[in-house]
Amino acid sequence: MYLHVYSQKQIDPVVSFLNAQGAPVRGTIVKLRREALVMEVYDPPAIAQISELARALTIRLGARDAYVGKAVVVGLVNTGLAAMVTLRLMDAWREPIELEDRPPAPGAAGLASAGFVREWDERPRIRPGYQGAVHEARAFLADMARWAERVDLAPALPRDEDGRLRADVFMELAAPLALRIGHHLDRLDAEAAGVEEEDCAAHRAYAQSCLHPLLLRAPYPARALARPLGHAGDHHMVNQLLEDPRQGPDTHFQIVNAAFLDTPLARAQRNRIDLLVEFLRGRADAARATGRPFRVLSLGCGPAVEVQRFLREYDEPHWLSFELLDFSEAALAWTRERLAPLNASLPRQVDMAYAHEAVHRLLLRPVDGGHSSWEFDVAYCAGPFDYLTDKVCARLTAYLGARLRGGGSLLVAGTHTGNPVRHALAHLLEWHLVHRDETAMERLLPPEARERRLYTDATGVNVVAEATWL
Secondary structure: OOOOOOOHHHEOOEEEEEOOOOOEEEEEEEEEOOOEEEEEEOOHHHOOEOOEEEEEEEEEEOOEEEEEEEEEEEEEEEOOOOEEEEEEEOOOOOOOHHHHOOOOOOOHHHHHHHHHHHHHHHOOOOOHHHHHHHHHHHHHHHHHHHHHHHHHHOOOOOEOOOOOEOHHHHHHHHHHHHHHHHHHHHHHHHHHHOOOHHHHHHHHHHHHHHHHHHOOOOHHHHHHHHOOOOEOOOHHHHHHHHOOOOOOOOHHHHHHHHHHOOOHHHHHHHHHHHHHHHHHHHHHHHHHHHOOOEEEEEEOOOOOHHHHHHHHHOOOHHHEEEEEEEOOHHHHHHHHHHHHHHHHOOOOOOOEEEEEOOHHHHHHOOOOOOOOOOOEEEEEEOOHHHOEOHHHHHHHHHHHHHOEEEEEEEEEEEEEOOOOOHHHHHHHHOOOOOEEOHHHHHHOOOOOEEEEEEEEOOOOOEEEEEEEEO
16 A cells, blocks of 8 residues: 555544554554654553564554554653654555456556655655665675575584584674674665754665665574564574574574674673673672572563572572562563572572563552562562663652562663664664663652662673662
């Protein structure tokens, strides 16, 4: 369907879709373009995350479905009773009904094709610098693919039992190529940062059509875009950060995979795990000094890699007990399956509890969550803040605080506004994060949070707030 063929007045203003939890959501169109729409949703808790995948999004034209497909949440502004949600449409519109008639009405074919030409002419022009960045990246990746093909055919190069280049040879070969891919991402990021908001959808579509064929058979970027569990940054993506980067059908895509795993954002996400392990060690030391175990609440635990490492590396991990809460049943099941045998192997087992709770249900609870206060000595949340608005994060921080004993420790982490690939990943992979600086992160802490400490990691991409609760 071409929006110039029909007036927007002909389109039903009510849009429906399924959110990441499979719950139906309805909203009213405020603004509609071929690549994106802005809608008003009157049940804001139903949409809680940036980068959330909307499935079966349906836009109707009279009695007919004009668009049925996926969309990704790229903007979210909560206005109280309603939320303004911006969605990037990811699938093709259906053809105009005139072209589906048998036979078509007189003049319908010409009207449809003229509408296409008119829309093409009126679409925002792609900035020359942006075009240059995309073309240079495409040329390099295409040449690299041809070069890597010869590498795959070279019989003298040592390989492992799976037929891949031996790890040390791969890393030696991939390092300069991944570095160059990083330079192209930096250039694209700089150009994308200057694109006006109303032109972003067209620019993103242009970059994706040029570069996706050379990128998306690499597992890490492919999963970031596909969001099979409904949201970016799921527990499998966290695990991919720590796995052998030689993933993909051939050497070219393995190099691409390695390059995306070496972006500042990916390095920061690995650093975040290190920060959490150190945080847990410090709390375990304090528990041992106090002479009683500390109870720990992890909100949005994902695969709980930091807990796995803590159990393996700390000499007496039973000084901490854990309640792991996540918004995804799949993530929680995966984590329980990995932690159970690890815990069983310890001389003295650690108390573990698991809780599944959807974000919108948690937000509808009283601040104390219906639990007695002062249950936990430690609480942390280090993943969900990347996708949640300030209002939601402040509510979750208050929830964590309400479950802390006096003197309890709190840690929350997010992604800094200085993330140098924020625009490139948004344009290429529709990977949209909520970025905050230290001041914005501190504003999420309620007055009860004392002894505040705000800091970043070595990459400058993680921003962390620690506090002690009254």
